[in-house]
Amino acid sequence: MSEEIKTNIERIIEKSKEVNSDFFGFGKEYVSRNGNNQMTKEEWRDIYPNINVTVNVTTKIRSYGIVE
Numbered sequence: 001m002s003e004e005i006k007t008n009i010e011r012i013i014e015k016s017k018e019v020n021s022d023f024f025g026f027g028k029e030y031v032s033r034n035g036n037n038q039m040t041k042e043e044w045r046d047i048y049p050n051i052n053v054t055v056n057v058t059t060k061i062r063s064y065g066i067v068e
Contacts, residue, residue, distance in 0.1 A: 002059040009055050017049045026051060 016023060027044045030051070031037060 002057045005059070006055050006057045009057070010053075013053050013055070017051075020045055020048060022048055026053065 013024070022044070027048065030044070030047070031039060
């Protein structure tokens with residue numbers, strides 16, 4: 001289950017890069033980590049398609065059984 005969720009998230013991130021739409025807000029995280037408060041939206045649009053994103057998914061099964 002974790003691998004399927006991870007694959008789907010990675011696919012969505014790649015699609016967002018293709019259309020150059022940072023709807024996850026990676027730009028804000030990038031600015032906060034790199035201290036580049038002067039970066040323009042245009043500069044981020046140039047950088048965004050080339051960023052590396054690592055997706056980690058942890059799944060915890062809370063209950064099991066038959067569902068009708």
